[in-house]
Amino acid sequence: MSENETSPLLSAPAQDHVNAQDRDESAESAPLLSSSSYTPRYDGEHDEPEPERDDAASTRSRRCQSSSIRSSKKKSRRWPSFIAMGILAVMTVIIIVLAFIVPETVQEYAQQAAVIEPTNLSLDSITTDGVRARIQANFRLDGSKVENDHVRRVGKAATWVAYKLGTDQTKVDVYLPDYENILLGSAVVPPLVIKLREGDTTHFDFVTEIQPGNVEGIRMIANEWLEGRLDELRLDGTADLSLKSGIIPLGKHTVSESLVFEANKIPAIPKYNITRFNVKDGPFDGSMLADVSLSAFNEYPVELDIPELAFDILVPGCDITDPYILVAEASTGEIHVEPHSDVAADVYGVIRGLPDSLTRACPHSSSSPLDMLLKQYMHGDPATLFVRGSSHPDGETPKWIADILSSITLPVPFPGRTLDGLIRNFSLTDVHFTLPDPFADPDDPDSNPKVSGNILVTAGLPSEMNFGINVTNVRATANVLYHNRKMGELDLRKWQQANSTRVEGEKDEEPTLRIESRIIEAPLNVTDSDVFSELVQALLFGGKPIRLDVEALVDVKVVTSLGKLIVKELPAEGKIPVKPLAKGAIGSLNPKVGSLRILDTTPDSITLQALVNVTNPTPYTAHVPFANIHILKNGSLLGDATVENLDIVKGPNSHVLVTAKWKPSMGGTLGPQIGKDLISQYLSGWNTTITVKAHRDSIPGQPLICEALSRFNMTVAAPKMDLPGDTSDEKTHFIRDATFHFLSSTASFTLASPMHYNTLYVDFVNATALYNHTEPMGKIIYDLPFSAPPGVSQTPRLPVEWSLDSVGYDAVRKAIGGRLKLDAYADVDVRLGNWKESLWYQGKGIGAKVQL
Template sequence: MSDSETTPFLAALSSPKAADPDARVMDEQSESTPLLSSSATRRYDGENDDVRDETASVAAGETDAVSVKSTKDRSIPKPSLIAVIVLSLFALGIMIGAFFVPAAVEEYAKQAIVLEPTNLSLVSITTNGVRARIQANFRLDAQRVENEHVRRVGKTATWLVGSIGTEDTRINVYLPDYDNILLGSAAVPSMDVSIANGQNNAVDFVADLIPGDAEGIRTIANEWLEGRLDTVRVLGKADIQLRAGMIPLGTHSIAESLTLEGHDMPQLPAYNITKLNFKEIPVLERSTSHAERWAMGVEVTIKAFNEYPISVDIPELGFEILVPGCGTNDAPIVIASAITHRTSVKSRSEVAVDADGVVDKLPEPLTRACPNSNSSPLDLLFAKFLGNETTTVLVRGRQKPGGDTPAWLADVLSSITVPVPFPGRSFENMIRDFSLTDVHFKMPDPAAEPDDPESNPRVSGTIRVIAGLPAEMNFSLNVTNVRANADVFYKKDKLGELNLKEWQQANSTQFPATDGGEATLKIQSRIVDAPLNVTDADVMTDVIAALLFGGKGVELDINALVDVQVQTVLGGIVVKGVPAEGKIPVKPLGKNLPGLAEPKVGNIEILDTTPDSISLRALVNITNPTPYTAHIPFISIRFEKNGTTLGEAQAENLDLGLGNNTNIPVFARWNPILGGKKDGPKVGRELISQYLSGYNTTITIRTHAGTIPSLPSLGASLSRLNFTLDAPKLSLPGKSEDDKTHFIRDATFHLWSSTAQFTLVSPLKKNMLYIEHVNATALYNHTEVIGTIVYDLPFAAPPGESKTPRLPVAWDLDSVGYDKVEEALGGRMKLDARAVVGVRLGRWREKVWYWGRGIGAAVRL
């Protein structure tokens, strides 16, 4: 038998040509054509001549042929003759439909075929692959064929055949663009379908799907997951045994290529993480079956909608959870293992996948700082998550998942890494309460340059934070250290920056959720000398003004990025860049802070004098009415009266505690010409006169650019504020409070000698004050003149209490006041005195007026 004689469906029959040797030769040479063309690229252009030519060429080139062997001549009975004729006519129809117009029928089939998958479900997962039940609707729709001639020929041919069947078939799918690696194969059982136009076939069969080369699956899957798969070309190959009813049509090799565009390929479904719970779980040691240590457990539920007609029961699967390394070229880092529960996936319905994960320990590469960086992969992961940004974790199947997972499935899953976007979390409402107590301010070193970091004031205090814990965090944690970079705002305007570069020791207390509330974490830390960089001096001025004159406290807003050292079951973790927002309530300083301070001046020591100025040192007692303490290395304040600068006061290394602060050394310089105004000396003279006379005098203190030398802008901005306070009271020797406020303590009048001697009390402790001339009038009852005193010889008023020389008195003998003096002879009386006095202190000289009231005077002969 020749190679071409392989088609069986006429092999047992004789034909008229079989008796003719020439015909037999012709059969062997030319009657060789397939039942169905396997060409996948032929096209029909609608021209009859071309069809005949193409059909002839195909018939001439095919290798599978029908060969009818002749038998010896014999007579044919009439019934047999009729049967042969009928069979020959049927064969002729088959040859016309299957041999002469294969291209047209093929084109018709390609365009008319309608395949509608209705369901794909997994019957079972086997050791070699998957047994799947495939349900679909199959039909030929002639209306889909555009060419009229192809449609007519196709409808006729399929009507003649009626139905077609296949035997058990194995289909192999290859990837031509990837070295023809085998993607997978499917074992399809035999089936029969009607190919008449419009006849619907409900196809329902079970097929065994076997995966191919794992490396090939990994390559194409990863390219698809990474978005680099624009197109993919697959090639299906199969040897199909066809039959028309009971008539075999031979075996045909089919190769069909299909190119899928990116938008045609299935996409990962959108999903929601509906449950995320972190908790501590015991790790059982095999040797003892007891919990020797603890690990971090994670419970996750993910829900997604399956929009495809696919149903499958997924067994327990093991996975590894990875996070990216430092760079794109670094291998991802395995941080956890996870097992999914058995999951039932229904077609076109919501799917819930439950998984349990375990973080046994933190691998060293996860916490090691990246090259040329201070951040580790864990820091980068937390930064995105806590910043409400989507992070990406990687999910990969475990090579040895255990359980009943088939080895082939583990191989496939372990070769595929799926990037899973993990939504971040907003921590805007995490801080429930933020307070700063026991605040201590430390002003900058006056020698620091304005741009030097040492020029910033420093803040110490106790920070107390109440933070709400996310519901997902059901494990114990302890904050041991904190550091932060914080922006401070007042009414949405940035005041400055609080920079805690160094770790500050902290402790925390965790409170579990009760009565449906949330769990909270109380964190307490004592910050020491945290630099406060005032970036806007005008805003600081507004804050101080509100505290001084507003009558109530203010709230400063804090926006911070906090680094936290936390102890967990996994050990110590540094969480960097935790966004924190809160408010710092600042208590009011009082509407009259200088007045509440009640400054008192004592122990005055003159350091230097000029004709226009006095430099002195004094010990001052003040009261700090605020809840804050401060250390001030240097401060300079100018004092003025009615807008005229009269001098300047300075203090160094000033430590202000709560409540009373005594014996604070203050350096002052009286210099009425400091402000450059011509009326300065006159205003100064009037102020001294009122002060010495016991009037309720006030002075105004004001900052200037040199108040804090390293912060000139702050001092200049604060100069917009003025603080008016009573002139500090002098602390003079005396038994009563009334005595301590009078410079002239006592007087003695001598009637016969017409002289008067006064007891003076000088506030100076080491310096001599000189009275150069006196022009005074003594009064009774504020109005009645007793006499006058004019004395031009200078005399000294040493420190402490002293007596003046006997000063001559010119009595007004006709006045009522003199009568009262005579009546008080041998006793005492109260009198007033008005005087213009020339005083000298070193090189400084001034003429002041004085009005003394209620001076006790003794009257002697």
């Protein structure tokens, strides 16, 4: 045997020079497995050749090789069997791997790599049992989403081999394992073929039958979701799948899969806008119609036509545990929903009267459910309404839809509308003030000043309110502000009668409601004396119109086609123009004493009553239960004056009863002299003035008002006496006439006493008569008391010491039997009851008769 016949199947590189024929021949004698003497290792190195054997071994080897040549043809015929057995072994291993190892890996790969992109979901039709929905979506496998490299490689290999997977028509049932495994719904999926190789996309477009399951289960889920109690939703889907890969059937398999949806991933109710809201009177008494348009954006790839549906509109009761109150019935038109676009819906509602449970006050409260709802709306806060499918829908609505909708109550926030600026004009005219009652308790409304007047309000009506409305009563609590600072509170908590008139707007203007009401004695509580003081100062000395701002919460009784309603806490803002006193108005008070009565006297004080005529220069009227003011002169307190139950009207006010106390000693050491000079000037007919000023007890129970008023002094003319007399020229003089008896050197005087009920006594007189204002005529000194009773009286004859060398004496002689004008200056001591005072008197232009 040649050397080539004994070469191994894989020859050494040194034998590459052997020709092809020799290689073919040597192949017949090559062993199936070559010698290991020159087999490459896994590490790339070669084993060292073994040492050459001896000749005997070589001989035995050649005999074995000769025997092998004889049997080579017989062994070559068994190779296909060996190959088949090898392939079978490999397939067996593959099947074992795929059966016990790959499925879990492939399942993990499929779960992570699967990408489903819904492109459209449309409602094909609604049936009596459910809906036919057209589903369009894309499916593909994305291996980059798989984190584990081993899973990714095995998954790609398995899906590359399978390529496509097909299913027969399949029914999928979805259950709620957390709710006693009740059936949520079923869907029939037609046969599908899915491409499994990465990068290939399967386009789904099929119509499926969807049937709702247990209505109670749907209701439970919906209500928990709406109430915020649904943290997660677990769904179990089961189906019997008949699978095949190409033409190879893979059998029927029962598949069950669980899905868990977190609450934040469950689709929410879309946000919507109310584009139209209109309410008008209904076609029959006791009804109203509401026309509402809504728009919302559909962010999902869903398309469907929603048929006309009927709903009940409800509002919450007094307590969260109370049943909802039905207030209206509503229906929608057909709604067409397109993917990723705005959806418009028209809703029509009818209100048939208002139930008692809606307008009745809640327990331990003065507000009803309607009050609370309107309060939210009018303050701009969303008011929550509840929408529930009607239990009596239209006959064309499938029963399964009615069952589901009637079992679900959906809270719907109804956006509020702030009514700021609703009150266009607010005026108060024919104002009448009432000062506090000094004997009222602090918590009694009579302890505050009160305001009466005519209120005229012009209110704008929202454009959506197109129904008849009439205001019958109003009440309010209002803050009164001056220069944007709160001065006080106007309490109108008592219902005031009112009437209203609707005034249509011009062109695009909203209609308005003109409301008129007469408020009677509404308490005004002054809360800031500083602001009130600024107001009084502006009234007395500003000379410009004053504007008070009013911020109020108004309750209104209205009559509508639904009946009588009370709308509470309607925000209102208005302005009250206040006319200030005109310049010189204080001087136009023109006080005049008509009657004077002495009530009590002490050595240094007099208490008296007087009827005073005074002019009210303001456009306001007032009632004064009690008020006391101080009387001052040159800053010294001389006395006080009090009025009670006084009604002040516009213009002249006659016979105002004033009680005054004259006590100059209250003004300190300078008080008596200032008081003496004041009386002397007053009796002399001078244009005297006094200062009146409020003090902390001027109005009992109102320290803030008194503090504010005490900051101002008002100087007015001293009240003129209504002295008895015949001529207007003489009414200003206490000494009306004088008669000089020339021969007896005496004189008598006619006195006009300011007292109407009391007698004044003159204890001492030291007087000088002047002619031509400067020339002494004579002097009278008399120290015997004489009286000056009420009215006009004559003094006794008083001795006169003539100034014989004066021009005045000559004038008297020449005037015997006639008259002349004289001036007089006197120091007198007067007495009135227990009161005594030394006064001085200066009179001018006194008419005097001269007799022998």
